[in-house]
Amino acid sequence: MKILAVSDIHGKYIKIIDYLKKNTVDLIILTGDITDFGPNELAEEILNEISSFNIPVLAIPGNCDPINLYGSIDNSKAVNIHGKSVTIKNIGICGFGGSNPTPFNTPLEFDEIEIYDNARRVMEEIKNHEVTLFVTHAPPLGTKTDLLPSGKHVGSESLRKIIEEFQPSINICGHIHESIAIDKIGKTTIINPGMLKEGHACIINIDDSDEDNIKAIPEIISI
Incomplete structure (x- = not known):
């Protein structure tokens, strides 16, 4: 299975459309900031356009999406996995959108307790799958994926x-x-592909040729 994952569209989605016209993937994952503070109608337009290639699309909102964007995802052809889990073949996938608190008071922020309680609940639903994908908008604290140019780590502790x-x-x-980075926490690979708006994305290939050793192999790409 070949998965295309992108983040931080911020309303500019032509690059993924161009990529999908020329390339074949089996699943698309959008990790939030579909819009740049709205409107919801734009989110539906983007999600439906990406879904028009008849490839399953899973999406979560980001902190710069309107607080009620969940409804726009549900009303589109994409599948909302914020606080939810799905199983596709042998892969368990769950998601949690928005972010931990920022200095900018963006629309969709959660305190760490709420993040932990809700994200943990959906992780419980997929924990027994051989391959598990945890889709979040915010990165975890203390890796190469949450590092500001100042050197400060701003990811989520939860x-x-x-x-x-x-x-x-x-x-x-x-x-x-x-x-934009790939890092590790224990056995978990952490991927921040960067902004789709600037042509960044990642491909995850699920190699199931060996049933006893299924591998998820990530690669950051430019599109």
Whole structure:
């Protein structure tokens, strides 16, 4: 299975459309900031356009999306996985959108307790799958994926704690535009592909040729 994951569209989605016209993937994952503070109608337009290639699309909102964007995802052809889980073939996928508190008071922020309680609940639903994808907008605290140019780490403490506890195969995140990186927390690979708006994305290939050793192999790409 070939998965295309992108983050931080901020209303500019032509690059993913161009990519999908020329390339084949089996699943698309959007990790938030679909819009740049709205409107909801734009989110539906973007999600429906991406879904028009008849490839399953899973999405969560980001902190710069309107607080009621969940409804726009539900009204589109994409599948909302914020606070939810799905199983596709042998892969368990769950998501949690928005972010931990920022200095900018953006629309969709959660305190760490709320992040932990809700994200942990959905991780419980997929923990027994051989391959697990934890889709978040915010990165976990203290990796290359949450690092500002100043050197400060601004990721979520709760997301890191959940990753340490459950060790999902991959955490796909975004939010911190400057932190395009692949890192590790224990056995979990953390990926921040950067902004789709600037042509960044990642491909995750699920290699199931060996049933006893299924591998999820990530690669950051430009599109």
